[in-house]
Amino acid sequence: MKRRTSIGSRRSPEAEAAVLSAAIELIGEKGYAGFSIDEVARRAGAGKTTIYRWYPTKADLFVAIYTIERTASVTVPDTGSLLEDLVGYTTGLWRYWRSNSAGSALRGLIAEAQGTKESLEVLRDRFLPERTADVRRILSTAANRGEIAFDDVDDRVSLWVGYSWLRLLTCELDDEGPIASVMAQIAANHRPLKA
Secondary structure, three states: OOOOOOEOOEOOHHHHHHHHHHHHHHHHHHOOOOOOHHHHHHHHOOOHHHHHHHOOOHHHHHHHHHHHHHHHHOOOOOOOOHHHHHHHHHHHHHHHHHHOHHHHHHHHHHHHHOOOHHHHHHHHHHHHHHHOHHHHHHHHHHHHHOOOOHHHHHHHHHHHHHHHHHHHHOOOOOOOOOHHHHHHHHHOOOOOOOO
8 A cells, every 4th residue: 555645734635535534444344442543544554643643542533533424424404393303313313323333333432431531531522512513503593493491402412412322322222212202301391490
């Protein structure tokens, strides 16, 4: 394989495309546990130091390919109904997690984040804000329509993540039946009890 050359501090689009393609291929073959920057570099014909400059950790590189794959596979509905949007988005995301190797490899990143500070920081500080932006937008749009209060958006995002990740981590994504009723609870316009 021909070694790709660097163009200084700027990323070479050709080299970056080769790295991302190799990373996607490797995740598909070996999952998150078998995913390594060394192997990505070998397959892409790129230098490890270049990849580490772009993606300081394995988790950073995984987040980049996950984002590319998920963005191409999952649409964000805007039907004018919070419940319909949450059900549509959640169903699409679960199907992506079931069918795409990057989706199923997310469990590996979550597991690794429990044991390494670097992975936890990537998951908490980069992955979650980026990957919950769609749900946050769905909820904020609903708040603009008056379906829910703006003050409730953060809590509802947390409820959505908790439910979806529970199903992901316990490999219970095949049963989409409960999605509508759980999303109805997240979408419900209720006022909390006063203390």
